[in-house]
Amino acid sequence: MDILAQTDVRRAFVNSSRSRTAAVTFPQQWPPADAAEVDFLAWADPKAPQRAYLVVAPPVTDETVAVELRLGESAGPRRAAHCDWCHTQDAAAGSRLVVAPRAGSRGRSGNSVGVYVCTDFGCSERARRPLKAHQRSVSGAPDLRVEELAERVGHFVARVLGEA
Ligand SMILES: [Zn+2]
Incomplete structure (x- = not known):
């Protein structure tokens, strides 16, 4: 995904208040070293362990x-x-x-979306690992793991936005 400046990321929050957005703690290294090879960036806030952030960019989402x-x-x-x-x-x-x-107002009244996700948010790397022999398709069907990951993350974001 494209490398994003921290100010752009703060501006891109869709479900957080301005004061909370201003308080986001970024990883020490920004952008992360692997930013070019991932479908999303996600990290737990080093100063608020129960809080984490997800950032997606085109082509996973429109913006x-x-x-x-x-x-x-x-x-x-x-x-x-x-x-x-x-x-x-x-x-x-x-x-x-x-x-x-x-x-928006749905979030303020307590409406939320939940998923179970790898604790280390390492999904992008996992979707790119070589397939084990037993996972390869006998019929030669293409390996769509990366595309499917992007689709699922995009769908999650669409649900947060109330578009799905
Ligand atoms: Zn995963």
Whole structure:
């Protein structure tokens, strides 16, 4: 995805107040080293561990969108922890519930959208790993994991925006 300036990201929040947006703590390294090879950026706020942020940009969405997330408990490594975005259960720390208040008045009245996502938000890298032999299609169907990941993340953002 395109590299975004922090001021642009702050301006792109759709479900957060101006004061909360101003208080967002970015990762020490910005943009992250792998920004060019991912379908979204997401990180937990180093100063507010229950808060996280998701940033998506074209082509996943029409324009740059930033979403404030609330983090639930990790399902933990012992439980099969299927990720709703990359459809793997490979994250070492499992997946955890991530909840986004919806944009606008619906969000203010408590309406939210939740998904289980890899705790480390490493879905983009997982979707690009070489397929294991048993995962390859016998019929030669194309590997659409990256496209499907982008579609699922885009759908999540559309739900936050009330468009889906
Ligand atoms: Zn994932």
